[in-house]
Amino acid sequence: MLLRSNALAILVMLALLLLWEAYCRMSGVTPLVLPAPSDVLRSLYLNAHEISGHALATIGVAALGFSMSVTFAFLTSIALHFTPTLERAFIPVFVVSQTIPLVALAPLMILWFGFGVLPKMLLVILVTFFPILLSLLSGYRQAPRDFLDLMASMGAGRLQRFRRVTLPSARPAFFAGLRISATYAIVATIFAEYAGARSGIGIYILQAKNNFRADLVLSAVVVSAVLTLALLGFLRLIEWWTDPETRRRRHAPA
Amino acid sequence: MLRLEDLEVRVADTLLLGPISLELRENQVTCLIGPSGCGKTSVIKWMAGILPPEMKASGTLTLDGTPVERHDRFLSYQPQSDALFPWLTIGENVCLGLEVAGMSRGEAWAKAAPLFEPFGLKGTEHLFPRQLSGGMRQRAAFLRTIVQDSRYILLDEPFSALDAVTKIRMQEWLVSRLEADPRGVLMVTHDLHEASRIADRLLVMSSRPGRIMADLPINLPRGQRSETALADLREHLKTLLLEDET
Numbered sequence: 171m172l173l174r175s176n177a178l179a180i181l182v183m184l185a186l187l188l189l190w191e192a193y194c195r196m197s198g199v200t201p202l203v204l205p206a207p208s209d210v211l212r213s214l215y216l217n218a219h220e221i222s223g224h225a226l227a228t229i230g231v232a233a234l235g236f237s238m239s240v241t242f243a244f245l246t247s248i249a250l251h252f253t254p255t256l257e258r259a260f261i262p263v264f265v266v267s268q269t270i271p272l273v274a275l276a277p278l279m280i281l282w283f284g285f286g287v288l289p290k291m292l293l294v295i296l297v298t299f300f301p302i303l304l305s306l307l308s309g310y311r312q313a314p315r316d317f318l319d320l321m322a323s324m325g326a327g328r329l330q331r332f333r334r335v336t337l338p339s340a341r342p343a344f345f346a347g348l349r350i351s352a353t354y355a356i357v358a359t360i361f362a363e364y365a366g367a368r369s370g371i372g373i374y375i376l377q378a379k380n381n382f383r384a385d386l387v388l389s390a391v392v393v394s395a396v397l398t399l400a401l402l403g404f405l406r407l408i409e410w411w412t413d414p415e416t417r418r419r420r421h422a423p424a
Numbered sequence: 425m426l427r428l429e430d431l432e433v434r435v436a437d438t439l440l441l442g443p444i445s446l447e448l449r450e451n452q453v454t455c456l457i458g459p460s461g462c463g464k465t466s467v468i469k470w471m472a473g474i475l476p477p478e479m480k481a482s483g484t485l486t487l488d489g490t491p492v493e494r495h496d497r498f499l500s501y502q503p504q505s506d507a508l509f510p511w512l513t514i515g516e517n518v519c520l521g522l523e524v525a526g527m528s529r530g531e532a533w534a535k536a537a538p539l540f541e542p543f544g545l546k547g548t549e550h551l552f553p554r555q556l557s558g559g560m561r562q563r564a565a566f567l568r569t570i571v572q573d574s575r576y577i578l579l580d581e582p583f584s585a586l587d588a589v590t591k592i593r594m595q596e597w598l599v600s601r602l603e604a605d606p607r608g609v610l611m612v613t614h615d616l617h618e619a620s621r622i623a624d625r626l627l628v629m630s631s632r633p634g635r636i637m638a639d640l641p642i643n644l645p646r647g648q649r650s651e652t653a654l655a656d657l658r659e660h661l662k663t664l665l666l667e668d669e670t
Contacts, residue, residue, distance in 0.1 A: 323501035
């Protein structure tokens with residue numbers, strides 16, 4: 171099903187890879203400058219053990235930072251939803267935070283918090299927090315007026331209306347925000363590692379670049395893409411698992 | 425008896441409706457009809473305690489002579505749409521009002537479950553709203569309203585979104601349900617045919633600022649309300665509304 175719905179995109183990708191492979195073989199360009207996709211795959215296979223160690227470090231940081239970001243964004247969204255004054259005060263601050271270039275911030279984070287997990291996690295949070303927060307707040311605003319009125323006429327208070335109407339109404343927007351942020355999470359982690367780390371895809375790319383190994387740099391890019399797709403797939407799974415209809419099928423009497 | 429006195433609704437300094445006074449009797453269906461924008465919906469939204477904050481209202485509501493504050497104790501409201509939550513099953517939707525009122529899910533279910541069959545909803549308990557037809561969704565919404573055991577029910581154009589055939593079926597069905605389980609009903613509609621088929625009493629509102637310009641009881645039993653028998657009443661209503669427009 172997943173394969174069928176993405177068939178066109180997969181075909182385009184394969185065509186581009188074939189074009190790239192053909193260009194490398196026919197133009198005589200040296201693999202030191204532009205390795206063919208087959209060279210990249212060979213390097214990936216030969217260095218799989220080393221790259222997988224770095225990939226594990228990256229996915230660990232990204233997952234930890236992303237989970238914390240989702241938690242903070244969710245708690246903040248509730249606070250802002252119930253206190254419009256807070257929303258008016260903080261949203262511009264969050265917008266400004268998004269204008270700080272990562273290239274300036276990543277080295278500063280390393281300088282302030284060292285080479286451990288903390289600076290990378292903070293960077294992931296900084297990058298992913300805002301899209302999740304915004305998607306939640308916009309999702310809350312999509313709660314149908316009729317539903318809220320109905321609950322109020324039944325005597326439901328603000329909290330009950332939020333739990334039973336506003337929160338479920340925000341579900342599609344929330345997952346849309348999560349998917350956008352998930353792609354940023356991996357990129358932000360790699361960027362933070364690039365600025366300074368002991369292990370991770372970012373530091374692997376830096377080392378490969380310093381050794382003029384374009385094939386290894388591209389191998390790391392392949393791994394980064396796979397990690398992002400895996401994270402997106404995991405989010406799809408959670409979305410499906412928590413869907414009310416799936417939940418009903420799980421709990422339905424046989 | 426539920427009595428509304430001197431209701432006035434304003435937005436900024438503009439008077440939208442009022443002053444309006446009306447009485448709802450137990451076990452009687454009252455239809456509130458009038459031209460679009462006259463404030464019919466605002467009347468029942470105020471009674472249900474859900475008038476939008478930008479609208480300022482004054483007036484009193486008394487139940488059997490005693491002024492009342494908490495509407496949800498004796499009034500159930502059904503909005504224009506069926507307002508079935510798409511993330512809940514029909515069973516969960518029906519139990520919603522009871523759970524909000526403090527019942528556990530088990531207690532609410534024990535109370536609602538026997539009503540699914542008389543409402544023609546047996547077998548839909550575990551389905552989601554999107555899996556039901558428009559008429560069945562309306563019945564589920566109506567069951568959610570009825571099961572709350574309120575003495576009075578407020579219906580805001582409940583059949584306006586249905587196709588012509590389903591609408592007639594649902595009107596007949598509503599009449600039979602109310603005969604089996606009578607309640608005091610205030611139903612807003614702009615459909616003269618619907619109002620004359622269902623109501624025991626018609627309250628006709630004028631255009632903005634909406635006021636009650638006629639209170640017309642329909643003494644004919646519902647079984648005898650043929651098109652011919654209702655023709656005079658409808659003609660009278662039409663004249664009233666057209667005169668008001670000019």
